[in-house]
Amino acid sequence: MTSRRSLNLALLTGLLTALTACSATGPMKGKRAPKTAIPQTGVVTLTVSPYPSTYKPAVSTPRLIRGATILVGNGERLENADVLLRNGLVAAVGKQLEAPADALIVDGRGKWVTPGIIDVHSHLGVYPSPSVDAHSDGNEATSPSTAQVWAEHSIWPQDPGFEAALEGGITTLHVLPGSANLFGGRSVTVKNVHAVTYQAMKFPDAPHGLKMACGENPKRVYGNRRQLPSTRMGNVAGWRSQWIEAQEYARDWKQYEARKTAGAKDLRPPKRDLRLETLAGVLRGEILIQHHCYRADEMAIVVDMSREFGYRVSAFHHATEAYKISNLLAENKVCAAVWADWWGFKMESYDAIPENMILVDAAPGGCAVVHSDSAEGTQRLNQEAAKGMAFARRMGIEIKPEHAITWLTKNAARAIGLDARIGVLESGKMGDVVVWNGNPFSVYALTEQVYVDGVLRFDRANPRALPESDFLLGQPAYEGVIR
Amino acid sequence: MNTLIHILVRLILVSTFSHVALADDAAAFSSGSALLIRNATVYTMSRGATDPLKATDVLVQDGRVIAIGQGLSAPAGTIVVDASGRALTPGVFGGLGHIGLEEIGLEQSTGDYAQRLGQMRPEFDVTHAYNPESMTVGVNVINGVTFTLLTPASTSGGSLIAGLGAPVGLDGTAPLPARFMFVDLGGDANDLSGGSRAAQFMLLRQAIVEARAPNLVMVHDERLLSPSGRQVLVEFLKGNGAFVFDVDRAIDIRNTVRFAREEKLNAVIRGGAEAWRVANELAAAGIPVIVDPLHNLPDSFDEVGSTLQNAAKLRATGVTVAISLNDTGVDDAGKTRQAAGNAVAHGMPWMDALAAITRSPAEIFAVTDRFGSIERGKFADFVLWSGDPLDVSSLPDLVVAGGKLQKLESRHTALRDRHYERVKSGMAR
Numbered sequence: 014m015t016s017r018r019s020l021n022l023a024l025l026t027g028l029l030t031a032l033t034a035c036s037a038t039g040p041m042k043g044k045r046a047p048k049t050a051i052p053q054t055g056v057v058t059l060t061v062s063p064y065p066s067t068y069k070p071a072v073s074t075p076r077l078i079r080g081a082t083i084l085v086g087n088g089e090r091l092e093n094a095d096v097l098l099r100n101g102l103v104a105a106v107g108k109q110l111e112a113p114a115d116a117l118i119v120d121g122r123g124k125w126v127t128p129g130i131i132d133v134h135s136h137l138g139v140y141p142s143p144s145v146d147a148h149s150d151g152n153e154a155t156s157p158s159t160a161q162v163w164a165e166h167s168i169w170p171q172d173p174g175f176e177a178a179l180e181g182g183i184t185t186l187h188v189l190p191g192s193a194n195l196f197g198g199r200s201v202t203v204k205n206v207h208a209v210t211y212q213a214m215k216f217p218d219a220p221h222g223l224k225m226a227c228g229e230n231p232k233r234v235y236g237n238r239r240q241l242p243s244t245r246m247g248n249v250a251g252w253r254s255q256w257i258e259a260q261e262y263a264r265d266w267k268q269y270e271a272r273k274t275a276g277a278k279d280l281r282p283p284k285r286d287l288r289l290e291t292l293a294g295v296l297r298g299e300i301l302i303q304h305h306c307y308r309a310d311e312m313a314i315v316v317d318m319s320r321e322f323g324y325r326v327s328a329f330h331h332a333t334e335a336y337k338i339s340n341l342l343a344e345n346k347v348c349a350a351v352w353a354d355w356w357g358f359k360m361e362s363y364d365a366i367p368e369n370m371i372l373v374d375a376a377p378g379g380c381a382v383v384h385s386d387s388a389e390g391t392q393r394l395n396q397e398a399a400k401g402m403a404f405a406r407r408m409g410i411e412i413k414p415e416h417a418i419t420w421l422t423k424n425a426a427r428a429i430g431l432d433a434r435i436g437v438l439e440s441g442k443m444g445d446v447v448v449w450n451g452n453p454f455s456v457y458a459l460t461e462q463v464y465v466d467g468v469l470r471f472d473r474a475n476p477r478a479l480p481e482s483d484f485l486l487g488q489p490a491y492e493g494v495i496r
Numbered sequence: 497m498n499t500l501i502h503i504l505v506r507l508i509l510v511s512t513f514s515h516v517a518l519a520d521d522a523a524a525f526s527s528g529s530a531l532l533i534r535n536a537t538v539y540t541m542s543r544g545a546t547d548p549l550k551a552t553d554v555l556v557q558d559g560r561v562i563a564i565g566q567g568l569s570a571p572a573g574t575i576v577v578d579a580s581g582r583a584l585t586p587g588v589f590g591g592l593g594h595i596g597l598e599e600i601g602l603e604q605s606t607g608d609y610a611q612r613l614g615q616m617r618p619e620f621d622v623t624h625a626y627n628p629e630s631m632t633v634g635v636n637v638i639n640g641v642t643f644t645l646l647t648p649a650s651t652s653g654g655s656l657i658a659g660l661g662a663p664v665g666l667d668g669t670a671p672l673p674a675r676f677m678f679v680d681l682g683g684d685a686n687d688l689s690g691g692s693r694a695a696q697f698m699l700l701r702q703a704i705v706e707a708r709a710p711n712l713v714m715v716h717d718e719r720l721l722s723p724s725g726r727q728v729l730v731e732f733l734k735g736n737g738a739f740v741f742d743v744d745r746a747i748d749i750r751n752t753v754r755f756a757r758e759e760k761l762n763a764v765i766r767g768g769a770e771a772w773r774v775a776n777e778l779a780a781a782g783i784p785v786i787v788d789p790l791h792n793l794p795d796s797f798d799e800v801g802s803t804l805q806n807a808a809k810l811r812a813t814g815v816t817v818a819i820s821l822n823d824t825g826v827d828d829a830g831k832t833r834q835a836a837g838n839a840v841a842h843g844m845p846w847m848d849a850l851a852a853i854t855r856s857p858a859e860i861f862a863v864t865d866r867f868g869s870i871e872r873g874k875f876a877d878f879v880l881w882s883g884d885p886l887d888v889s890s891l892p893d894l895v896v897a898g899g900k901l902q903k904l905e906s907r908h909t910a911l912r913d914r915h916y917e918r919v920k921s922g923m924a925r
Contacts, residue, residue, distance in 0.1 A: 358601035456837030
């Protein structure tokens with residue numbers, strides 16, 4: 014009976030030793046990062062991840078979606094226009110496109126088309142359904158700094174939440190560790206495609222994130238154990254001491270590389286340290302900071318800290334008081350990934366207001382992102398944005414659908430460093446597209462078709478005969494469910 | 497006349513600045529004047545009505561609806577609102593939750609909805625903890641939630657029988673007397689029944705025996721209930737209140753139906769993730785189900801058959817359906833409306849979905865005299881919507897709760913207004 018969020022909160026209160034997902038990270042903005050750099054003995058830098066993506070989109074027939082209302086994702090809206098998908102990519106967007114001879118035509122009249130929706134704050138796979146004790150894989154709550162762990166190594170690809178999210182139009186997910194720790198570990202971006210292994214979902218060449226956490230969660234978890242941090246000042250000291258270590262580590266490797274390049278012989282590389290590799294990756298700009306933080310005053314401290322150590326925060330996640338510092342965030346090019354209407358479930362969310370995304374958006378250069386942190390919420394991020402639009406209207410601000418969609422697409426892609434590849438329907442971008450049966454910012458809107466890299470992954474007209482999740486396969490209680 | 501023009505001018509603003517425009521009206525109305533809603537699309541949700549009533553007026557005086565019809569005339573001094581065809585519905589049901597029973601979810605000192613006495617205390621009555629001035633009341637009412645069920649919860653250190661709950665209007669008045677007993681069943685209550693759901697009906701039967709036949713219990717027998725607990729339980733067993741069973745698995749629901757029949761309980765199912773699989777039995781037994789239409793994932797092994805179509809399938813089978821989120825967070829009360837809209841998207845008739853957040857919960861908990869419909873002679877309790885009442889893109893333009901026009905202001909709107917000014921001024925910190 015207890016819903017997922019209640020369970021998360023229960024876990025957070027310490028009924029169980031593990032913390033859950035809720036209230037963990039923050040989004041960010043970002044340039045596309047280079048491939049993960051892995052220092053190894055005898056090799057300064059490898060450009061190949063030891064856990065590489067094996068995802069390859071299936072070969073797809075070209076599709077021409079014709080005559081639809083298109084929310085491009087960059088703020089533009091086209092009426093009675095077409096989208097051509099070819100070779101897994103968006104090949105063209107515009108009016109009266111020529112249909113290639115081999116293309117399937119999708120009648121888009123009366124339909125709305127958007128880029129695939131991106132959820133920058135997901136715990137699918139790491140806190141999967143069913144949420145039994147054995148599935149609590151999202152918080153390595155054994156030390157306040159576990160930058161060495163990677164969320165991807167916890168992902169259970171069978172989580173039925175993935176296919177439910179797909180039906181809601183989610184084509185890309187950023188999966189994060191929870192917020193028990195000051196440094197929770199690396200986050201990962203996946204394509205929402207069914208697979209047996211996570212590597213076959215992993216977004217090729219996407220930058221890792223690093224989940225950090227402010228406020229109540231780390232200080233509660235470790236304060237209850239009588240160790241640092243037990244206070245907010247302890248949180249800050251905990252972060253800073255780690256960054257100092259990371260600076261030294263990065264310097265040691267840089268010196269080693271310089272000597273090696275200069276031809277020095279018999280060099281011993283510094284000892285690898287998984288935790289510091291992640292932190293050094295942040296300082297080199299390769300790993301993007303996703304910082305869970307609710308309060309305005311704490312976010313301002315984090316911004317100062319990022320200057321102290323020379324890195325950038327990509328996004329604050331949850332950021333329920335982002336509206337109090339919209340201009341500070343915009344000036345520092347930090348996105349705020351927020352809910353529409355969660356509030357009051359903990360002290361640091363007491364000042365959350367449903368206009369948060371609107372006030373973030375109102376600052377010049379503001380980067381508002383709508384996120385879920387919830388297996389339920391991720392299925393209807395379009396409705397979360399619609400709520401924000403309604404509250405905007407109540408205060409006299411009219412938000413157009415073509416603008417609101419950027420909170421779920423372009424801005425979200427920026428927060429996870431993928432804005433060069435997804436989030437906008439334009440030639441050359443990945444073919445992640447959703448066809449809706451109407452204006453997506455309505456409670457009645459349903460997806461009709463969801464494409465990932467040009468492949469039709471969900472089709473309401475042809476529901477799957479079987480669940481994609483192995484977990485649900487052959488379950489008598491599930492028989493007769495058509496999602 | 498001047499007043500009327502003044503008000504009409506202000507009402508032009510209603511669609512964009514309703515909370516501001518109506519603030520003064522709320523003060524005037526509460527001091528005893530009348531309110532006339534003109535030209536609304538009225539969903540009365542009363543039994544037998546042919547809703548919606550188009551181009552219809554609703555006149556309120558002294559807190560009660562005194563007329564519903566076309567071309568009503570307004571007494572002098574009446575506040576007149578031109579609805580311009582917008583939808584007028586009964587106030588929305590906020591579900592089973594903790595509004596006014598907690599301020600901050602994670603702060604135990606602010607939460608009063610569960611007891612951890614380590615005893616079965618059916619007489620534990622959460623209405624005694626209700627705070628009508630909690631921020632959680634005001635924030636919800638301006639979003640159109642006018643009534644909710646104060647609901648006790650079972651928690652570790654407590655009991656399967658969570659205690660007593662009651663409906664309350666979010667107009668600052670006191671809750672009604674306790675009207676239902678909340679019982680948690682299934683796997684998530686195993687730690688309250690010695691580790692097995694098999695012990696749950698065993699314990700309930702023992703409690704019922706104690707309440708019905710106190711003399712059967714020998715002096716040295718270990719008792720589950722206190723004397724006052726036995727008194728309260730026996731009243732509910734006589735039919736003076738409902739038993740709300742929080743249960744999800746199909747076979748557990750089936751067992752609950754049988755248990756209710758055998759013990760002659762006035763039963764309601766809450767949650768009911770797999771209720772659609774036993775819909776025929778529920779319909780035959782006349783047992784209503786309070787569902788969460790957003791719940792479609794197998795969160796536990798009690799909920800493997802969860803589906804977005806639960807509400808639609810139950811309704812199609814003739815089961816009375818009300819809507820509450822499973823989550824009891826105070827921020828989820830207004831989400832019952834979103835849940836109803838999603839139920840429609842997944843097959844529930846629109847009017848049934850509106851009933852599931854208005855009339856049906858009022859009927860299930862026998863409070864139709866105050867909530868759930870717009871009827872002559874009843875307390876005025878309704879919402880004028882900016883658009884489709886079930887759509888997330890709509891918000892209230894006007895709320896009347898408990899016969900009183902509500903100011904559309906809360907701590908949230910105060911925070912919004914203060915900080916929007918700062919954003920516009922370019923202030924960074």
